[in-house]
Amino acid sequence: MTQQAPQIPADVRERIIAAATDLFEQSGRETMPTVDAVRRAARVDMNAASAVMKEWRRAQTAQAAPVAVAVPESVQQASSAAVATIWQQAQELANESLRSAQAAWETERAEQDAMRQELAEAFERQAGELEALQSRLASIEAAEAAARGEATELRGQLAAAQEQAHTAEARAQEIERRAGELRTELDRAHQTSQAAAAQLDQVRGELAKVQAKAEAEQEAHQEQRKAAATEAHRMAERLTAAQAERDQATKAAGQAREEAARMAGQIDTLKEQSAALLARITPAEAKPTRKKPGGE
Incomplete structure (x- = not known):
C-alpha cells in the first residue's frame, strides 16, 4: 500500500x-511533469x-506496467500436460514477473533520479529567485532610505x-510702512512743488520784464x-x-639796393680797368729814348 505524505x-x-x-x-x-511545474500550477510549497x-509517479508506473496475477490461459490449457511443461511455464512467468519488477524498479529509480535532479534545479531556481528578490528588496530599502x-x-x-516666508512677510510690512511714509513725504513734496511753481511763475514774469528791457x-x-x-x-x-604802400616801398628799396650794388660792382670793375690801363701807360712815358749809333 502506498504511504501518503504526512501533514498534507x-x-x-x-x-x-x-x-x-x-x-x-x-x-x-509521454513526458512526466516536473515537480517545479506542478508546484507552480498548484501554487503549493x-x-x-x-x-x-x-506517490503520483508510483501510481502512474504501476498502471503503466501491471504485473499479471491471474493464471494464464496457456497454463489452464496445459493442465493435462506434463509437470515439466507446467514447471517451465511457471518459471517463465516468474522470470517475466521478475523482469517486470526489475523494469518497474529501474523506472522508479530513474524517476527518483529525475525527481532529485528536478528538485535540485527547482531549488537552484528558487535560490536565484530568492537572490533576485533579496537584491530587489535591498534596492527597495535603499530607495526607501x-x-x-x-x-x-x-x-x-x-x-x-x-x-x-515669515521674513518676507515682516519685510513686506516694513515696506508697506515705509511706503506710507513715502506717500506722506510725497504729499509734502507736492505742496512744496506747488509753492515752487508759484514762485517760478513770479520769477518768469520778472524775467520777461528783464528780457524786454534787455532787448531795448x-x-x-x-x-x-x-x-x-x-x-x-x-x-x-x-x-x-x-600796408600795401609799405610793401611797395620795401620792394622799391630792395630794388634800389640791388641796383646800387650792381652799380657799385660796375664802378669797381671800371676802377680796376682804369688802374690797369694807367699802369700800362705810365711806364711807357717815363722810359728815355735811346739814339741809334751812327744816327742823329
Missing part, C-alpha cells in the same frame, strides 16, 4: 494531483509538491522656506555796434592801404 491537507493533495494529471495529459502522456508527486533622506531634506527646505538796450547797443563796425572797417581799409 487533502485540498492541497487534490490540487497537486489535478495539476500533475493535467500537465501529463497536455504532453500526450516545494515539500508538499515533491511528496505528493512521488534615499526617499527618507530626501523627505528629511525637503522638511528642512520647507522649514527654511517657512522661515523665509540791445537795440541801442546794436546801433552803436554798427557805427563802431563802420569805423573799424574804414580803419581796416586804411591799414590795408598803408
